Amino acid sequence: MINAFELASGRLNQVHIESQADLAAVRPIWIDFVDPTPEERGWAEELFGLALPDPEDLGDIEASARFFTGDLGELHLRSDFILDDEHDTRSIQTAFVLHNSVLFSVHEEDLPVFRLLRMRARTQPGYVENAKDVLLDLYATDAEYSADALEGVYAQLEQVSQKVLNTHVTDEVAAEVLASIAREEDLNGRIRRNALDTRRAVSFLMRERLLNTEQFEEARQILRDIESLDGHTSFLFDKINFLMDATVGFININQNKIIKIFSVASVALLPPTLIASIYGMNFEHMPELGWSFGYPFSLLLMVLSVTAPFLYFRHKGWLR
Incomplete structure (x- = not known):
């Protein structure tokens, strides 16, 4: 699936692309490829002279090759975005290519960060003005989404705390608590890794000196937001470790009670x-x-x- 975005009256206008002719007829600042076919990636190569990466190959690159400048002067960035739903939490790898004032993005699934940016840019005039604004706002929105996810982690840990500290913890409750803690620890770790990845991407954009003064200041604000996320994830890791130790302690107490009964019976x-x-x-x-x-x-x-x-x-x- 391909969606192209043009600027119209200061707003992003979304155009769904069905054919190569549709893609040739637009003047986009952003083209978003969601799980594209080889044919759809070929359209971009023919029209823009640019070879887009295959989404299935994004996870195979070395960490040192995630940010670089190509032979045509285009910028390549590889970033991870969190996809958190009720049943699963995973990281979706996304490739960005900034070439001739057009941002190309390639990923396998539609992401909440991308949907939120599209909604804002459609309803707020002047929210974005060029491709670099779109890229920076994607990273800024990603930081917001990560912050919201951390609030969800904290809320879940508060519920776990009520079970662990305010009631008698049976083995069944302890097993449920450990499963909840493991899920929140995984999400917290993914958010921390995602924040590190975003920091590296934004720092790369700043080093390339392609940002104007306003965009450079926005990039610095994104880095400050990410720094605050780091402190929050560290706090949550401490809370997770405390709850894990408390739960394991209650399990040991329950086991000791059983051993104590057998010991008393044997002595008696x-x-x-x-x-x-x-x-x-x-x-x-x-x-x-x-x-x-x-x-x-x-x-x-x-x-x-x-x-x-x-x-x-x-x-x-x-x-x-």
Whole structure:
């Protein structure tokens, strides 16, 4: 799928591209390729003299090759964007190519950051003025989206805290809590990695000296926003580690309770075992062998030897 965007009265006008003729008829500042076919990528090469990368190959490049200038003077950037929904969280790799005042973007799935930018640029006149504005605003919107995602992580961790700290934690609750913590830790880690990637991309644009004064200041503001995200992710990692340690601690307490019960039971059963062992000996000179009440006496003695330790342990609170 291809969407081209033209400036009309200061707003982005979206044009859905169905053929090469449609692409040739527009004067875009941004062309967005979502899971393009080889034929659609070929249209861009024929019309703009530019070979676009295959989305399936974006994850195979080296980290050092994510930002560079091509043979035609075009800028190439490879960035990750977070896609967070109710069932899954993943990073979507996106390729940007800035060539002849046109921004080309290639990715496999439509992203919330791209949808939000399109909505703003369609409704707010002057929101973007050229391709570099679009690229910077995508990174700025990505920082906003990451901040919102971090707020969601914090809200989920607050719910986990209520389960861990305010109620009796059973093994079933602990398993549910650990699963929730693992998901939020993964999302927090992805956001931190995404923020680092965005910082590198924005810093590359600043080093290339292609930004005007206003755009350069916007880039610096994006870097400040990302710096604040770093502090927030570090705080959330500390909270995640605390909740993980607390949950594992409750699991250990539950296990210790079970072991304690078995230990108390084994200790309580030692005296009757000793009594049974003594009266199970077959020596000739044992006074109780000829006693008619010997058998019930030994049973009563064993019951008392079990009951007394249990009463003592209960009094000490060791059975709780």
